[in-house]
Amino acid sequence: MENVILLGLHDKFSLKTTRILYFVSAFIFLGTGIRNVITGNMQPFSLVLGLILIGCSFYQLFLAVTAFSKDSFFAPKIRLSKNTIEFKTGIFLQQPIEINWNDIQSIELKSYRIIFNLGNSSKELNYSTTYVISKSIKKGIIEYADTKGIQVL
Numbered sequence: 001m002e003n004v005i006l007l008g009l010h011d012k013f014s015l016k017t018t019r020i021l022y023f024v025s026a027f028i029f030l031g032t033g034i035r036n037v038i039t040g041n042m043q044p045f046s047l048v049l050g051l052i053l054i055g056c057s058f059y060q061l062f063l064a065v066t067a068f069s070k071d072s073f074f075a076p077k078i079r080l081s082k083n084t085i086e087f088k089t090g091i092f093l094q095q096p097i098e099i100n101w102n103d104i105q106s107i108e109l110k111s112y113r114i115i116f117n118l119g120n121s122s123k124e125l126n127y128s129t130t131y132v133i134s135k136s137i138k139k140g141i142i143e144y145a146d147t148k149g150i151q152v153l
Contacts, residue, residue, distance in 0.1 A: 004070040032050075078137055087127075107152045
């Protein structure tokens, strides 16, 4: 059993709404950029502005496609599996941080922060997301910790 919880992009909208907004803004940037390049009313400035807008549209499109998919390497997410808990809080963070459930002695749940006590050390997860997603993260961690016999504070 595996549970993947997407964190989103640090906004207060639902994941579906945010993804739609990113697609819409990408197409608006693309259309405006193409119009600026084609019309070229203010020659060099219009061309540069058009190219910047087209570049921004591809970035927005990249975010819309990758940041909201549970299977994406780039998406900020928490993946709970029977052996590990893996978290990635940013899009461009190189590798997700992975903790083996067997290494965890106790877990402290705080407001938008989770502390994993690993015996002589601890790992802290700070995240920014909506209240609903935060509650589902904590609920998932509590469920997995109960099955593993890990104390949750």
